[in-house]
Amino acid sequence: MSFTVYVPRDASALSLGAEAVAVAIAEQAERRGLDIAIVRNGSRGMFWLEPLVEVVTPAGRVAYGPVQPDDVTALFDADFLHGGAHALALGPTEDIAYLKNQQRLTFARVGIVDPRSLDDYLAHGGYRGLDAALRMSEAEIVQTVTDSGLRGRGGAAFPTGIKWKTCLDVKAVQKYVACNADEGDSGTYADRMIMEGDPFVLIEGMTIAGIAVGATRGYIYLRVEYPHAHRALNAAIAIAEANGYLGDDVRGSGKAFHLEVRLGGGAYICGEETSMLESLEGKRGQVRVKPPLPAIHGLFGKPTVINNVVTFASVPVILDQGAAFYRDYGSGRSRGTLPIQLAGNLKRPGLVERAFGLSLRELIEGYGGGTASGRPVRAVQVGGPLGAYIPASQLDAPIDYEGFAAIGGMLGHGGVVVFDDTVNMAAQARYAMEFCAIESCGKCTPCRIGSTRGVEVIDRLLASDNAGRQRDEVLLRDLCQTMVAGSLCALGGMAPFPVLSALDHFHEDFAGSAEPVN
Numbered sequence: 001m002s003f004t005v006y007v008p009r010d011a012s013a014l015s016l017g018a019e020a021v022a023v024a025i026a027e028q029a030e031r032r033g034l035d036i037a038i039v040r041n042g043s044r045g046m047f048w049l050e051p052l053v054e055v056v057t058p059a060g061r062v063a064y065g066p067v068q069p070d071d072v073t074a075l076f077d078a079d080f081l082h083g084g085a086h087a088l089a090l091g092p093t094e095d096i097a098y099l100k101n102q103q104r105l106t107f108a109r110v111g112i113v114d115p116r117s118l119d120d121y122l123a124h125g126g127y128r129g130l131d132a133a134l135r136m137s138e139a140e141i142v143q144t145v146t147d148s149g150l151r152g153r154g155g156a157a158f159p160t161g162i163k164w165k166t167c168l169d170v171k172a173v174q175k176y177v178a179c180n181a182d183e184g185d186s187g188t189y190a191d192r193m194i195m196e197g198d199p200f201v202l203i204e205g206m207t208i209a210g211i212a213v214g215a216t217r218g219y220i221y222l223r224v225e226y227p228h229a230h231r232a233l234n235a236a237i238a239i240a241e242a243n244g245y246l247g248d249d250v251r252g253s254g255k256a257f258h259l260e261v262r263l264g265g266g267a268y269i270c271g272e273e274t275s276m277l278e279s280l281e282g283k284r285g286q287v288r289v290k291p292p293l294p295a296i297h298g299l300f301g302k303p304t305v306i307n308n309v310v311t312f313a314s315v316p317v318i319l320d321q322g323a324a325f326y327r328d329y330g331s332g333r334s335r336g337t338l339p340i341q342l343a344g345n346l347k348r349p350g351l352v353e354r355a356f357g358l359s360l361r362e363l364i365e366g367y368g369g370g371t372a373s374g375r376p377v378r379a380v381q382v383g384g385p386l387g388a389y390i391p392a393s394q395l396d397a398p399i400d401y402e403g404f405a406a407i408g409g410m411l412g413h414g415g416v417v418v419f420d421d422t423v424n425m426a427a428q429a430r431y432a433m434e435f436c437a438i439e440s441c442g443k444c445t446p447c448r449i450g451s452t453r454g455v456e457v458i459d460r461l462l463a464s465d466n467a468g469r470q471r472d473e474v475l476l477r478d479l480c481q482t483m484v485a486g487s488l489c490a491l492g493g494m495a496p497f498p499v500l501s502a503l504d505h506f507h508e509d510f511a512g513s514a515e516p517v518n
C-alpha cells in the first residue's frame, strides 16, 4: 500500500525545519519498508503549526504539527500514516477552525496542490479561467474584470479593469504585462505564498491579462530575497511552456504570451511601479513622474499593465466563476476577498483570506488568538511601513478600503502587524521616519531632505525640555504636512502617517504633556 505525505516547501516552513522533517520521514519509511510519496506543497498559512505535515487518509487529509525531526519516529509508531492518535495530531486539516472559517478564493489551492504539478493544478480547477477568457473578446475579458469590482491588491487599490481598459485602448505594436512581486511591506508574505504554493495561478492570471490587452510578453519582477519563489516560478513557467499554456500559440488560440522572471534591485522603492519599470529596464530604481501612466507609456516606453501578484492571482477565479460570483463577496466599494497577513506579536500569525468587511478585532482576537506575550494590544500597523498606527480603541474598524480611510488608515497589501503595550510609540515614529530617509530614492526634495530633517527633529523633540518639545512638535507636524503635500510618490507622501498617528494617539510616549499640539 502506498501513502501520500505532504511536507511544505514554503520558506516559512523551511525556516522552521521542514526540510529535515521531510528527510526524516523518508528515512523512517525506508527503514520500515513502507511505500510513501512525499509531496512538497505550499503552506496552509498557519505558521504557529509549521512544519505542518499532512497525511492522505480515506477520510481526507489529516494534519500533525508543528513537527520536528525528533517527532518522526513517534509519529510512525503512532501509525500517523493512517491518521493515528498523537500529541501533535490536529485532526482533518479542513476542520481546523482557522482554515474552516476562511473564504479562500485566491488562495483556494495554496497548501493543497503540488506547486510543480500541472496535472494537480488542472485537477483543482486550474486554467478554467484562461479557457473561458479564450472564448471571449478582449473587451469582454476587460469588462468581466471591471464588473467583478477587483481593485489592485498591491497598495493603491486602483480598479484593475479600468487600468486594463486604458492599456487595451492604446494602439501599439508591442505591449507588456508586468507583475509586481517586490513585496516590500513589513509583515507581508501573501505574494510569496502564492508564488511558492500555487505559481500556476499567477501565470494563468498574467496570461489572461496579456490576452485581454494584446500584450505578448510578461515579466515578473521578483524581490531578490525570495529564492524559493524564484525556483518555483521558473519550474512552473517551464512546465507551462512545455504544455502549450505559454509560448507562441497559447492553447492553440494563435495568441502568443511569453513570461520571464527578473530579480529585483533590493530596494523598497523598486516596488513603486515606475521605479520597478526603471529597474526592469536595467537602470537604478528611481520614481518616474506620472503622467504618462504606465498603461500608456510603460516598460521600454510601451503600454504596460502592472499589477500585484495577488491581483493577477485573483483573475482566474473571476473569469472561471464570473464577475457576479466574485463581486458578491465584500462590502461597499471593496469587492471580493482580501488575503490578510497577520504578523507581529500574535499567538497565531498566518494568512487569513476573507471577504472585506470583518473587523480588526475579529482578526486579531479571533484568528490571531491575541498577543503571543499575553499582554494587551496597544497598536496595530496595517498596510506596511507607511501605514498609520491604529490604537486598540479602533479595533472595531471594518477591513475595507473606505472604512479604513475613515480612521486615517490604509489597507495597502493587507499586512497587519500587532504590538503589545510594551512598545514605545515614539521610537516607532522615529523608525518610520528613518525608514523613509534610508529608502528615499532622492528624486524629490520633500522626501529626500524632509525625512532626514524629520529624524533630527524627532531626536531633538525627545531630548528637549517641555517648551522645546512643544516647539519641535509644531515643526514636526509642519514638516509632515509638507511631505504629504509635496512628495512625488507615496513613500514621502505617506511616511508621515505613522509619525502623525503616533503623535495623535500615543502622545504620552513623546514624554511630558499628554496633550497633542495641533
Ligand SMILES: Cc1cc2nc3c(=O)[nH]c(=O)nc-3n(C[C@H](O)[C@H](O)[C@H](O)COP(=O)(O)O)c2cc1C
Pocket: 151, 152, 153, 154, 155, 156, 157, 158, 180, 181, 182, 183, 184, 185, 268, 269, 270, 271, 272, 273, 274, 306, 307, 308, 309, 311, 312, 489, 490, 491
Ligand atoms: C514606496 C512604494 C512601494 C511599493 N511597493 C509595492 C510592492 O512591493 N508590491 C506591489 O505590488 N506594489 C507596491 N507598490 C504599489 C505600486 O506602485 C503599484 O500601485 C502596484 O504595483 C499596482 O498593482 P495593483 O494595482 O495590482 O495593486 C508600492 C508603492 C510605493 C509608493
Ligand code: SF4
Pocket: 269, 287, 439, 440, 441, 442, 443, 444, 445, 447, 448, 487, 488, 489, 490, 491, 492, 493
Ligand atoms: S517621495 Fe521619496 S521615494 Fe518618492 S519620488 Fe520623492 S524622493 Fe523618491
